[in-house]
Each structure stands twice: as C-alpha cells, then as structure tokens.
Amino acid sequence: MKRISILLFVLSMLAAPLYAHHGRGATYDMKKRVTLKGTVSRVDWRNPHVVIFMDVKDETGKVVTWGFENAGVSQLAQEGYNRNTLKIGQEITAVVNPAANGSPTAIVVKVILGDGSEIMSRERGQNPVD
Amino acid sequence: MRNRFITLTILVFAVCLLPTGVANAQGDKDKFKARYEANAGSKEFDPHDFSGIWEMTRLDHSFGTPPPPLTPAGTAAMAGRIVDKPGVIGNAPWYTCNPMGFPRLMNDDEPMEFIMTKEKILQVFQWEHRIRYIWTDGRQAPSGQNLENLGPAWYGHSAAQWNGNSLTVNTVGLDERAWLDNAGLPKSFHARIEESWKRVDSNTIELQLTLYDPEYYTAPYVSAKKTFKKMPDDAISYFGWSGLFAGISEGICAPTNEVEGYNKGFRDVGQAKSK
Numbered sequence: 001m002k003r004i005s006i007l008l009f010v011l012s013m014l015a016a017p018l019y020a021h022h023g024r025g026a027t028y029d030m031k032k033r034v035t036l037k038g039t040v041s042r043v044d045w046r047n048p049h050v051v052i053f054m055d056v057k058d059e060t061g062k063v064v065t066w067g068f069e070n071a072g073v074s075q076l077a078q079e080g081y082n083r084n085t086l087k088i089g090q091e092i093t094a095v096v097n098p099a100a101n102g103s104p105t106a107i108v109v110k111v112i113l114g115d116g117s118e119i120m121s122r123e124r125g126q127n128p129v130d
Numbered sequence: 131m132r133n134r135f136i137t138l139t140i141l142v143f144a145v146c147l148l149p150t151g152v153a154n155a156q157g158d159k160d161k162f163k164a165r166y167e168a169n170a171g172s173k174e175f176d177p178h179d180f181s182g183i184w185e186m187t188r189l190d191h192s193f194g195t196p197p198p199p200l201t202p203a204g205t206a207a208m209a210g211r212i213v214d215k216p217g218v219i220g221n222a223p224w225y226t227c228n229p230m231g232f233p234r235l236m237n238d239d240e241p242m243e244f245i246m247t248k249e250k251i252l253q254v255f256q257w258e259h260r261i262r263y264i265w266t267d268g269r270q271a272p273s274g275q276n277l278e279n280l281g282p283a284w285y286g287h288s289a290a291q292w293n294g295n296s297l298t299v300n301t302v303g304l305d306e307r308a309w310l311d312n313a314g315l316p317k318s319f320h321a322r323i324e325e326s327w328k329r330v331d332s333n334t335i336e337l338q339l340t341l342y343d344p345e346y347y348t349a350p351y352v353s354a355k356k357t358f359k360k361m362p363d364d365a366i367s368y369f370g371w372s373g374l375f376a377g378i379s380e381g382i383c384a385p386t387n388e389v390e391g392y393n394k395g396f397r398d399v400g401q402a403k404s405k
Contacts, residue, residue: 021224021225021257021383022225022388022392022397023214023219023220023221023222023225023397024214024219024397025214025215025216025217025218025219025220025397025401026216026217026218026401026402027396027397027398027400027401028400029402044391046387046391047380047381047382047383047384047387048381048383048387048388048392049387049392049396051391051395051396067395067396069392069396072381073379073380074240074256074379074380074381077379098400099399099400099401100400100401100402101399101400101401101402103399103400105395105396105399105400106400
C-alpha cells in the first residue's frame, strides 16, 4: 500500500496543476500561436491579471476587440512595467495563445512594439502568468 | 477491501491529474532559483530574526512528499473536490477568492514578509494580502474545550517558541473547507500542523511542516524541506524607486476581478467544448 502511495504521489506531482491561483481547464490552445496587429484600446491594470484589450482588423476589415491576459500587477511591476507602459491608441503586435474555442480572448506570449522591441514576454519570464 | 478502496481512490485521483501536470510543470518549479543563487548568503545574521521579504524557491503548491494513506474519513472529506485537468475546471476554493487557508498559502508562489515583534510574529502574504498571527509570548496553541469554543479558522490558531535556533510553530483549529494543497488533500479541524523554521544563512530560511491528523491520515504527513530566499532589494523596489514604493504589494483576490472579470470574461469564454 505504501509503495503504491509513493508511486501515485510521483505521478500526481508530475500531474499536479501548478497554476497557483486560477483554474483554466481548456481555456487556451497552448500549442497554437496567433499574431495580432492592432491598437491598444484598454488596459486593465489590476490583480489577479493585467488584461490588455486591442482592436484588430480581421480579414474582412471588421474591427474585433481582443483581450489577452498577463501576469498580475506585482509580477509585471517587478519586471519594470507599469500602468502606462502601453498607451491607448498605441500600435502593437501581440503574440498570444488563443482561446480554445476561437473567441477573441487569449493569454500573452509577448508584445512587440513598433521599434521591434519585445516586452512583457512570457517566454523570457517577464510575464509569469499563473 | 478497505485498502483496495483507498488505493482505487488515489489511483483515480492521480490519473485525473496527470495530463495537466505534464503540460504545466515545466518552468514553474525552481523559477526563482537562478535569481537568488547569485545573491549568496553571508555568514553574518541573527538566527532569531526572520525580518524581511522572502520567496519560496521550489513551487509545487503542496507538501512535496507522498501523503500517507488516508483514513476512510479522509477519503470521504475529499468528496466533491475537483482538480484541474484538460477540459475540466477544478473547484479549488481560491478560484472564487475564498481563502487559500493555512498551509496552502505558505506554499504559494508570491512573496511573504516576516515582521517580528516582542510578543508575536506576523506573516504578511502578498497573495490575498493576508496577515497571519503567530504568538510568541509564551501562550500555547488552544486545545480541548478552548479550541472547541474557538472553532475553525482559515488560518487556524498559531503559537510558537524557540528551541535553540529553531522556531517551532503549532497551528490548530483549521477550517476543513480549505484544501491542504492543489491536489485537494484534506485536513480535519482536530489536526495540528507543526512548522519547524530555521534561518541557515543571511539569505535562506528553511521550513518543514508536519501534519498530525489521525482522523484523516493513517500516519503523520511530513513535508519536504522548503527553502525561502530573501528577496533582493531591487526585487522589492518597483521601477527602481527604492524607498518610495516597495514591499508586499496588493495581491488581493477581489471577486469583482477574479470571478466577474477573469472567470466569466476569460476562463469560461474560451473553454473548448467537452467532447
């Protein structure tokens, strides 16, 4: 019994959902990346997630507002970002993992500014969304 | 028969967890390691002074060791607890901003500050912006009728004393609704959790927890040794504004943000349909 318990613990440690604060289930397609080009329309600078909304034109020219989640205020602030890092109307490119069901919601991978610099990168540990 | 039932319960539990963990484990554990290893601890420190802001280095949101087998009552206490897996959103209490409770918050991935006073130690946790009181004025953790009269608390009732350079904290009266860890393990109201804290250098504190809960576990549950590293000054001074704004920030889980904004606005909106 004890050996089984240890084996199952090892399995469950591999399996343990490591998101600290939030249940996600299958919210995002983490194997898929989408590149969005558009303008910042709103920044919700708050916990537990900073959310950035941007207006993106689809193939037909229709403007769709996307929202993508980021780390919380303290994590982003520790990386030097603040409420005014992105300004309303600013043109950005966002690389995101999109919602699993195709809705215009996503989780950040990175944000690319007009000069090509990359900020708020989850890949580089600057945006540790949990 | 009883053992078979318990084994089956644990097996189902672990198998349900497996896919999610494989997907998410990378990059979370030890994510602060490189950052703090460069900030090597000096030998000059007061072993009785834990003041400062600390962060756990290894993040598994659990005791980090295999739990002993549960009693039938312990197994029953887990009924209705759902952990995340692909396509299924769990029902951990904190997903709707209920308190993580002790000891789950201790095993969280956000900073915690120790504030030492003559008669008590305060732990201020960034997540929940929570204060935990640990009395060091000689009182003992409540027991017997006193404990029954006090009733359960999310963070229990804690008292501590120094044994040499080791701080021993006893916590009792824990609220059973709070999960022990992300896997939803239980703890009973009559459980006692003993923490053993030791500052081993200027930048490092070690912690080991032991859960004594004969109602729900067939043996004491001893955690792995947890390591906390003192946060470098530049990590707690936002934007380099040292002295202007620093310290534990407001990691409040507000339902208006988490439940209305996040759960309904993102989590649920993007869910793939169950097949």
